[in-house]
Amino acid sequence: PPVLRSGASAGDTVAYAGDLGLAGLGLALLFRESAEPDGKAHSRGLRELRAQRPGALQAQLAPSPPIELGPVAADAGATAMMDVSDGLSLDAARLAEASGVTIAFERELLECGFGAQHGEQVPVAAMLTGGEDHGLLATFSGGEALPRGFVAIGRVVDRRGDETRVLLDGHPFQPRGWDPYGVLPPGA
Numbered sequence: 001p002p003v004l005r006s007g008a009s010a011g012d013t014v015a016y017a018g019d020l021g022l023a024g025l026g027l028a029l030l031f032r033e034s035a036e037p038d039g040k041a042h043s044r045g046l047r048e049l050r051a052q053r054p055g056a057l058q059a060q061l062a063p064s065p066p067i068e069l070g071p072v073a074a075d076a077g078a079t080a081m082m083d084v085s086d087g088l089s090l091d092a093a094r095l096a097e098a099s100g101v102t103i104a105f106e107r108e109l110l111e112c113g114f115g116a117q118h119g120e121q122v123p124v125a126a127m128l129t130g131g132e133d134h135g136l137l138a139t140f141s142g143g144e145a146l147p148r149g150f151v152a153i154g155r156v157v158d159r160r161g162d163e164t165r166v167l168l169d170g171h172p173f174q175p176r177g178w179d180p181y182g183v184l185p186p187g188a
Contacts, residue, residue, distance in 0.1 A: 003073065003138070008080035008099035010158045012139040015150040017073070018066045019059050020088060020114040021122040024130020026060025029053055055118030065134035069149045073138045076147035081138040087177015089128040091137060093165040099139075104167040105154040113151035128168070131178035 008014075031039065034046050050057050065083075073081055080099055084091045092103040110124050139156055140146060157167070164172045 003070075003078045003081040004098070005080050005082040005095045006098040008095060008101050008103075008139040008156045009141075010101060010156055011142040012079050012156040013142055013144070013146065013152050014092075014103055014105070014154040014156060015138050015140060015146050016084070016088070016113070016135055016153050017069045017138070017149045017151070018084070018135025019063070019117055019133050020084075020110075020135060021126035021128075021130045021133065022056050022059035022117055022120060023063060023132035023134070024060075024087075024126050025120065025122065026053070026056035026058070027130075027132065029056055030060065053120065055120040058118070060132065063132065063134045066136055066149055069136055069147070072147045073136065073140075073150065076140065077144060078138040078140055081136060084133055084135045084137045085131060085178075087129050087131045087175075088133070088135075088137065089166050089173055089175040090131075090177035093175035095137060095139075096159075096165040099156070100159055102157045102159050102164055102167060103154060104157045104170065105173070107169050109151075109153045113153060124168075128173065129176040 029049060033049050035041050080095055082091060082095055096103045107124055110127050114122055114127055146152060166173045166175050
């Protein structure tokens with residue numbers, strides 16, 4: 001049966017599989033180095049940019065989603081799961097809303113798991129708000145071993161009275177990312 005985004009419970013481990021924050025870095029590089037001020041693309045310097053920053057550009061231009069890990073997570077007992085393409089914090093807020101919980105990310109876990117990827121240093125802000133990573137966000141019962149390919153990045157906690165959906169190191173974090181509908185979940 002499918003694993004829905006509505007099954008997360010307090011005490012679950014929050015885990016992620018795939019690249020995180022790289023695609024957003026790649027897009028920012030392309031706009032800064034290979035686009036006119038009005039956003040119109042050009043190819044001047046693109047070859048050099050690809051040689052200097054291959055990890056970020058590859059993540060943006062030819063992502064490699066970990067699709068095969070979806071069934072692995074389901075078989076391992078994932079309680080909730082969804083793809084992340086609009087930004088980790090924004091998609092986590094959606095999962096939190098559907099499950100009636102709060103997602104508590106830990107900076108140290110994010111940095112240890114995803115601070116260095118494919119030769120790139122990725123800041124936590126890029127991990128939380130960059131889009132187009134095409135990864136998988138999943139929750140697993142606390143204490144269970146995570147399946148291959150998934151890295152712990154936080155935990156699920158009871159919904160706070162102020163309707164906060166996402167925390168970073170215990171503090172409310174305003175979800176941001178690419179929102180194709182222009183609508184955040186209530187309270188996000």
